[in-house]
Amino acid sequence: MSTPWWNRGLLRVIQFNIEDPYGFYADAISPEDLVNLAKKAHANTLVVFARDAWGRVFYRGSRLYPRHRRARLDVAGLVKAARREGLRVVIMTDHTANRYIYRRHPGWAQRTRNGEVIVLEHYPVKERVRDPQWPQICINSPAFETYFIPEAEEALKATDADGVLLDSFRYLPDPPRACYCRYCRLRFRLERGLDLPTVDDMEDEAFREAWEWRYHVIVDSIRRLRDTVKGAKEGAMFFYNSHPVGWAGRGTIVTERAREYLDAVFAEASETDVLTVMMLPMVTKLSQAAVGEGKPVLVSRNLFYNLRTVQSATPLAVKQGVRSIVASGGHPMATIFSSQFFEDRRAIDALAEVYEEMERIEDKIVGSEPIRYMGILYSSDTHEKVYWNAPHYYTSEIEGIAMMAFHRHIPTSS
Helix, strand or coil, X not given: CCCCHHHCCCCCEEEEECCCCCCCCHHHXXXXXXHHHHHHCCCCEEEEECECCCCCECCCCCCCCCECCCCCCCHHHHHHHHHHCCCEEEEEECCCECXXXXXXXXXXXXXXXXCCECECCCCCCCCCCCCCCCEEECCCCCHHHHHHHHHHHHHHHHHCCCEEEECCCCCCCCCCCCCCCHHHHHHHHHHHCXXXXXXXXXXXXXXXXXXXXXXXXXXXXXXXXXXXHHHHCCCCEEEEECCCCCHHHHHHHHHHHCHHHCCEEEECCHHHHXXXXXXXXXXXXXXXXXXXXCXXXXXXXXXEECCEEEEECCXXXXXXXXXXXXXXXXXXXXXXXXXXXXXXXXXXXXXXXXXXXXXXXXXXHCCCCCCCCEECCCCHHHHHHHCCCCHHHHHHHHHHHHHHHHHCCCCEEC
């Protein structure tokens, strides 16, 4: 069996997101623009939306969703143009935030115990969500069979992309984010013989059972989507955005439990601008341990500031971020939004410099043995159950140990 393309060397990735609901810049972005961006930056892989969070696709002929009305970009054309230059293209699909589905089937949304729609945006606690931009659609609802499974197959066949990334695929066990829609209530009762719990108490049997069951639901959904993707294109790369620092680290537990279905994992690390320089090596090592040996860990270094997405990050932040990822054994994934692409491109020059550097030394990096290091061993299961309602205790503890080792110049692994 030949080595899959994602295991043949260092992936130098650019993730390009058309992120705004109004599409201010969508009509100005062409396949040639993205290919030229990748060539200038010495990238070898592009990651782009097949469908955005508003339910608009960037390919032609969809039977499921409307095409983005302002978009000039056609991903099928991008794939062809990229192939001519020796570039790979991965599409992002099955974002469970989907306003298009929600407006047609509001009963398919994830709901809190009180019936409120679960959303990605951060509203004040006491504010009622009335017209959400990013409503979460439940993977136990009919949407999974009606939209999500067909979407993965349709998008891959329509674009002939080289891989599929499940982006922001969120279904969480924590009470504020746990779904209590009628489809979840029914499935839990059928599969576990219990009603979803009315109290948040780890001593309660139904609460513990529901906590574990929700992980089962998301892993089973990943398995089914993986089978769909591999059935549509056997050699397609299939991976998942784990958000290892966000969402109380639940995505890392999902990665560990779904590792047999994943070719790789995307460790989105947007928080690095507001946390510490140790975050990138930490999430790289943590994600490597979760997904298993021999599977790439793609770690993001935003080309923009996390809290000011139209402004370039400093050249030092970009270059040192990429170097930290690669030195930790990961593959860098530089993320740029369409707004920044048009408003402030300074970070692209820094990325080109460091990606060219990585390209020159790739032969010395790939397959090299790590030096002796200190290991941090902990049980994610024990910590999660003991501090289920205070995840900052155990996530901060692991980060603190890693920081102490970093300041003493001791390489670490988790």
